Amino acid sequence: MDNVINGRVSNLNHRVAHIDFQFIRNSVTKHISIEEEVDSILHFASTASPKDYSSYPIHTLTVGAIGTLNALRLVRSKNACFCLASTSEVYGSPLESPQNEAYWGNVNPVGPRNVYDEAKRFAESIAMAYMREHEVNTRIIRIFNTYGLRMRPSDGKVLPNFIIQALTGKPLTIYRDRSQTRSFCYVDDLLGGCYRMLTTSAASLDLCSARTINLGGNEEISIYHSHIE
Numbered sequence: 001m002d003n004v005i006n007g008r009v010s011n012l013n014h015r016v017a018h019i020d021f022q023f024i025r026n027s028v029t030k031h032i033s034i035e036e037e038v039d040s041i042l043h044f045a046s047t048a049s050p051k052d053y054s055s056y057p058i059h060t061l062t063v064g065a066i067g068t069l070n071a072l073r074l075v076r077s078k079n080a081c082f083c084l085a086s087t088s089e090v091y092g093s094p095l096e097s098p099q100n101e102a103y104w105g106n107v108n109p110v111g112p113r114n115v116y117d118e119a120k121r122f123a124e125s126i127a128m129a130y131m132r133e134h135e136v137n138t139r140i141i142r143i144f145n146t147y148g149l150r151m152r153p154s155d156g157k158v159l160p161n162f163i164i165q166a167l168t169g170k171p172l173t174i175y176r177d178r179s180q181t182r183s184f185c186y187v188d189d190l191l192g193g194c195y196r197m198l199t200t201s202a203a204s205l206d207l208c209s210a211r212t213i214n215l216g217g218n219e220e221i222s223i224y225h226s227h228i229e
């Protein structure tokens with residue numbers, strides 16, 4: 001299900017012919033109705049790049065709040081498993097690095113760039129509330145920078161930016177100071193981690209307090225140095 005606000009239907013061309021695949025064009029902020037049995041719901045819908053959540057701040061908050069609530073209502077009614085795509089941005093401007101899952105973050109709730117952080121923080125909070133109050137089988141993955149096929153060239157993220165600028169012979173843009181670092185994860189690895197999270201039993205996750213996990217690459221790269229190497 002996607003309302004295609006910042007996605008592309010053509011990204012699904014390699015999937016549409018598959019007999020088990022069905023695409024529903026709908027916003028998750030509207031009522032979600034599915035007649036069939038449902039095993040798992042993966043809530044990945046969001047305006048997700050800084051460019052997009054700056055252009056659509058209210059939508060970003062709405063999809064994190066109402067969209068997540070709608071997804072959780074469906075999960076509960078189907079007795080399904082829930083996986084929320086959260087983000088490293090829940091840590092805001094972290095006062096410790098690297099951040100482990102026990103760190104609570106440092107977020108300005110009224111900052112213009114923080115709508116995304118707050119949307120995901122609310123989404124995490126309500127997912128855990130549904131788990132505690134309604135015993136919904138919840139898993140939360142905090143995704144760190146992930147890249148892969150079919151990213152939008154104009155996404156605004158560093159890898160598509162660098163690739164497009166290199167291909168068109170333009171200087172590479174380094175935002176703010178030169179101290180920025182990133183860890184990158186290839187999308188297939190991310191999905192592998194997501195699948196493992198979904199298929200690990202709730203009891204095993206609880207045993208190591210792992211309902212919420214960071215998922216991403218573990219090598220931290222300097223953006224400035226990577227562009228001159």
Ligand SMILES: NC(=O)c1ccc[n+]([C@@H]2O[C@H](COP(=O)([O-])OP(=O)(O)OC[C@H]3O[C@@H](n4cnc5c(N)ncnc54)[C@H](O)[C@@H]3O)[C@@H](O)[C@H]2O)c1
Nearest residue numbers: 002003004005006007027028044045046048087143145146
């Ligand atoms: N890619 C990353 O590095 C990264 C990092 C942290 C978190 N995440 C999270 O992972 C998820 C997927 O990210 P992505 O990089 O694939 O982004 P993406 O923009 O490629 O995918 C998000 C999709 O959600 C859709 N969407 C937005 N609002 C919607 C709505 N109201 N109803 C239905 N669909 C809606 C968009 O049209 C888009 O296709 C997002 O929740 C994002 O916040 C991604």
